[in-house]
Amino acid sequence: MENILRDLRYGCRMLWKNPGYTIIAVLTLALGIGANAAVFSVVNALLLRPMPYPNFERITYVWASDSNGENRFSVSPHNYTDLRARNQSFESYTAFHYTSAALTGGGNPESLSAINASAEFGKVAGVQPLQGRWFTAEEDVPGKNLVAVISYGLWQRRFGGKEIVGQNIQLNGESFAVIGVMPKGFNFPSDSIEIWKPLALDLSKYQRGTSFLQSMARLKPGVSYPQAQAEAMGIAKQIERENPNTDRDNGFKLNSLREELVGEIERPLWILFGAVVLVLLIACVNVASLLLGRATVRWKEISVRAALGASRWNLIRLMLSESLVLGVLGGMLGLLLAAFGVEWLIKINPDAVPNPDEISIDRIVVGFTMLMSVVTGIVFGALPAWQLTKTNLSQAMRESSRSASGSAKLTVIRNGLVVLEIAASLVLLVTAGLLLKSFWKVLEINPGFRAENVVKADISLPRAKYKDPWQQADFFRRALEGVRAMPGVQTASLTTILPFNNGRRATSFNIEGRPVAPNTDPPDADNHEISSEYFKTLGIPIRAGRDFTDADVRTSAGVVIINEQLAKLHWPNENPIGKRLTVGSPEEVQMYGKPVSREIVGIIGNVKLLNLTDEFNPELYIPAAQMPNSWMTLVVRGKAAPESLINSIRQVVHSIDPDQPIRRPLALETMVARSVAPQRFVATLLMVFAGLAIVLAVVGIYGVMNYVVTQRTQEIGIRLALGAQRGDVLRMVIGQGMKLAGIGIGIGLIAAFGVSRLLTKLLFEVSPTDTMAYAGVSVLLAAVVLLACLIPARRASNVDPMIALRCE
Amino acid sequence: MIRLENIEKYYPQGLQKYYVLRRVSIEIKEGEFVSIMGPSGAGKSTLLHIIGMHDAGWDGEYYFGDVAIHKMKPKDRAEIRNRNIGFVFQSYHLLDHLTVYENLEIPLSYRDVKKSEREAIVGDVLDKFNIVGKKDLYPNQLSGGQQQLVGVARAVIANPKIILADEPTGNLHSSQGKEIMELFKRLNDEGTTIVQVTHSDVNAAYGNRIINLADGWLKD
Numbered sequence A: 001m002e003n004i005l006r007d008l009r010y011g012c013r014m015l016w017k018n019p020g021y022t023i024i025a026v027l028t029l030a031l032g033i034g035a036n037a038a039v040f041s042v043v044n045a046l047l048l049r050p051m052p053y054p055n056f057e058r059i060t061y062v063w064a065s066d067s068n069g070e071n072r073f074s075v076s077p078h079n080y081t082d083l084r085a086r087n088q089s090f091e092s093y094t095a096f097h098y099t100s101a102a103l104t105g106g107g108n109p110e111s112l113s114a115i116n117a118s119a120e121f122g123k124v125a126g127v128q129p130l131q132g133r134w135f136t137a138e139e140d141v142p143g144k145n146l147v148a149v150i151s152y153g154l155w156q157r158r159f160g161g162k163e164i165v166g167q168n169i170q171l172n173g174e175s176f177a178v179i180g181v182m183p184k185g186f187n188f189p190s191d192s193i194e195i196w197k198p199l200a201l202d203l204s205k206y207q208r209g210t211s212f213l214q215s216m217a218r219l220k221p222g223v224s225y226p227q228a229q230a231e232a233m234g235i236a237k238q239i240e241r242e243n244p245n246t247d248r249d250n251g252f253k254l255n256s257l258r259e260e261l262v263g264e265i266e267r268p269l270w271i272l273f274g275a276v277v278l279v280l281l282i283a284c285v286n287v288a289s290l291l292l293g294r295a296t297v298r299w300k301e302i303s304v305r306a307a308l309g310a311s312r313w314n315l316i317r318l319m320l321s322e323s324l325v326l327g328v329l330g331g332m333l334g335l336l337l338a339a340f341g342v343e344w345l346i347k348i349n350p351d352a353v354p355n356p357d358e359i360s361i362d363r364i365v366v367g368f369t370m371l372m373s374v375v376t377g378i379v380f381g382a383l384p385a386w387q388l389t390k391t392n393l394s395q396a397m398r399e400s401s402r403s404a405s406g407s408a409k410l411t412v413i414r415n416g417l418v419v420l421e422i423a424a425s426l427v428l429l430v431t432a433g434l435l436l437k438s439f440w441k442v443l444e445i446n447p448g449f450r451a452e453n454v455v456k457a458d459i460s461l462p463r464a465k466y467k468d469p470w471q472q473a474d475f476f477r478r479a480l481e482g483v484r485a486m487p488g489v490q491t492a493s494l495t496t497i498l499p500f501n502n503g504r505r506a507t508s509f510n511i512e513g514r515p516v517a518p519n520t521d522p523p524d525a526d527n528h529e530i531s532s533e534y535f536k537t538l539g540i541p542i543r544a545g546r547d548f549t550d551a552d553v554r555t556s557a558g559v560v561i562i563n564e565q566l567a568k569l570h571w572p573n574e575n576p577i578g579k580r581l582t583v584g585s586p587e588e589v590q591m592y593g594k595p596v597s598r599e600i601v602g603i604i605g606n607v608k609l610l611n612l613t614d615e616f617n618p619e620l621y622i623p624a625a626q627m628p629n630s631w632m633t634l635v636v637r638g639k640a641a642p643e644s645l646i647n648s649i650r651q652v653v654h655s656i657d658p659d660q661p662i663r664r665p666l667a668l669e670t671m672v673a674r675s676v677a678p679q680r681f682v683a684t685l686l687m688v689f690a691g692l693a694i695v696l697a698v699v700g701i702y703g704v705m706n707y708v709v710t711q712r713t714q715e716i717g718i719r720l721a722l723g724a725q726r727g728d729v730l731r732m733v734i735g736q737g738m739k740l741a742g743i744g745i746g747i748g749l750i751a752a753f754g755v756s757r758l759l760t761k762l763l764f765e766v767s768p769t770d771t772m773a774y775a776g777v778s779v780l781l782a783a784v785v786l787l788a789c790l791i792p793a794r795r796a797s798n799v800d801p802m803i804a805l806r807c808e
Numbered sequence B: 001m002i003r004l005e006n007i008e009k010y011y012p013q014g015l016q017k018y019y020v021l022r023r024v025s026i027e028i029k030e031g032e033f034v035s036i037m038g039p040s041g042a043g044k045s046t047l048l049h050i051i052g053m054h055d056a057g058w059d060g061e062y063y064f065g066d067v068a069i070h071k072m073k074p075k076d077r078a079e080i081r082n083r084n085i086g087f088v089f090q091s092y093h094l095l096d097h098l099t100v101y102e103n104l105e106i107p108l109s110y111r112d113v114k115k116s117e118r119e120a121i122v123g124d125v126l127d128k129f130n131i132v133g134k135k136d137l138y139p140n141q142l143s144g145g146q147q148q149l150v151g152v153a154r155a156v157i158a159n160p161k162i163i164l165a166d167e168p169t170g171n172l173h174s175s176q177g178k179e180i181m182e183l184f185k186r187l188n189d190e191g192t193t194i195v196q197v198t199h200s201d202v203n204a205a206y207g208n209r210i211i212n213l214a215d216g217w218l219k220d
Ligand SMILES: Nc1ncnc2c1ncn2[C@@H]1O[C@H](COP(=O)(O)OP(=O)(O)OP(=O)(O)O)[C@@H](O)[C@H]1O
Pocket: B011, B020, B039, B040, B041, B042, B043, B044, B045, B046, B047
């Protein structure tokens, strides 16, 4: 122990006395370790840290799917009820859907994210309210369901943390009794939910096949996912046999809570983790190489120590303690870098990862980093220590006098390290290149609308207050008129479904004159209810026909506008304008007493709905004035700043109904950017890491080539004396560097080829074997190596043979 | 063959000049075997490097045959050197990680000799120096005398007109030294001009003329 301390002290002194070397080594390690700590803190928060629900690993989403388990859809009330009744795998099983609730009375109206859930929701979550209780099965029936559980945040913000359980609050114009307050931080099943209330499902209201629910189960202890999945599939088969018309080709797909939350980001995260491990490897290689370079300097010290009786183990320990000190110093600085880095990461891209607030440098991250520092110290220190102490004493003594041929072996090792470094950089660069190219392609996609200068706000009218659909329509008509009159507003419109905003809503329809064959589904399309000037506001081109006007109202003829995709699908060789179709949704039938026959009056360009990478879907648009809705999104195009446009919307809505909140006001550009946030996140980081790798590689290769030239000074002198020209020497040194580059690039290409397979799922219109990426990166690396060799090579060609030879 | 006129060489020392060679004028005729002698630090090696055209930082006139070396650019000098001069060093300066054969090949490789031709020449020289059996060995597998034998062989491989040797036997046993000197004698008999630096009268006796240097001055 005492010896180890002495070695450590000595190691520190050695480092102190060689500040240049120490600074370079510590900085290199700090970059490598810091990058690892930063990515690890994200991995830790999202993939490793237990979720705050008891036995969270047993909580699973249950989606409707195809019979082969592919795709996922919302679950129908009937299938939920059947699965719940028949399966043996679930300890508890709940159905729910997201909704919003306008909270009024006492203060500004606020639109809150809410969940309507069936009675077992609390059991699935496994968390008890801080005060009060969850709703019961008795309360989960229509008429008894005016109870609500609220979040800790809402309790503090709106009610000052005062006695609330047992009191009534106004939600969507109805009075709800608060029965519970959840503990701080409870945000099940996703962020920002503030109200949980009973679903009160009335099965008789829904036909089989109508689906709008999400569902979640808690597996019984000891039941595995495959078991539960298989059982659910079996039940789906039964349901299909019993209801061949409504439930053809259906299934259930279980997806654990963790997967649901991080599923999309999980693979990119592991790839990032792989990338930073490569960066660390390169850093280690550099420092190991640096240590080896110093070996020549320390040779004498080592042989003298050995002559004085030090065993090999003594010597190795001595050298390892130095590298351990380096590792720990690098680790501490790295942790500091990581702390800033993570903050920066989240700031530049808050939408990239779920729960960014959870990401922090906690004890586990610190522990991981320190462990990594120690391991790193041992890894990069072991090889030099082993090599340096290997040569026996007499050899060491002799070689310190002559040009050391033992150091030729060190050169071989250092060359190997350079090759490794180049190969690792190449893998990293190819990965970054592929993802970057893919991201580029995504950004180049034209979404079909122009997002700049457009803002939106969602408005959801409480049905208790606006019972009649025409009353709702009147509200929206007045809001639209008001907004259009505001300064800075160019055009404004309303829609039910806005791209990149709130998902999609499909509807089936019938084309008049084309009866649907028995046993086939009618065609379907994405359905939007819009007011006039919607296409103008969003910059969607009208290809044929006309836009809706304010004359398309309830009492006028039924009209519909379709997009090019729908036109192409159903009228490939005909002009669809003037053709007729019927949607005939239950709401429509209720309003008009029969399905409305609609004439196609316009065709518009295709629009991406959720992601830039989506295929174009068939879409149809119906005048909102003919099909009113209680919730709509106001879209406004204007020259004014987004904030002031949003303020205008808020003012207008307030002037019509002071109790009516607006929800999620945002610029459309922001929404599109959010949809690519994860790709942007990964691409940015990979670019940073690839840059880091290049810098480290240049430094490493430069160091090695410089060392090689020093080693070969005498040899170069001899060669010059024997007739070599300056150019010969230049070529020789650069040739040696390029040979290493060639081998490194070769190995790297093979490795990258293998690794890139993991990327397939993440790439958009880029093949994992994209020739350009591989060739470009290879050329780039070769150029970088050439650059790194240039100064040492010039130094070599300037060797004075006289001086080089004089050392005899 | 070689004529030096008033060669001067100095190193700046502070503001002053530290002269290593002063007004050195010598002539070496084709076929001569000259020994340069003098105490340590006299400037022998320096002179040899000037003759060998490694060193360009001097004043005076240097004629190689009819060619005025002092008026030439370094690159042109190198060409003359490569055609005419071979070197032998005190500590051999064989390249450690090349075999005997490969060491011998180096000068040829810098003189654009074709590969097939190189093989023939190296084979010839190996034969002539009686080291065919050693061609695949590395320098550290040879004795000092054998290493210097290879050193001499390497000096003659490009068929120079003149060989410059800086204390070629300095690191050798007297018997091994004798062998090298006899080799030089034989080469000289065959027509190669030889200039050697030596401390040994015995070695100097192999030559036909001695140039004495002391403190940078020629002495008679
Ligand atoms: N780069 C230099 N800077 C300053 N002085 C130098 C330099 N190189 C050589 N000298 C000096 O030049 C003088 C001549 O050196 P040189 O090597 O020619 O001597 P030498 O006669 O070959 O001696 P030795 O017999 O010991 O080999 C010496 O005094 C030496 O110190």
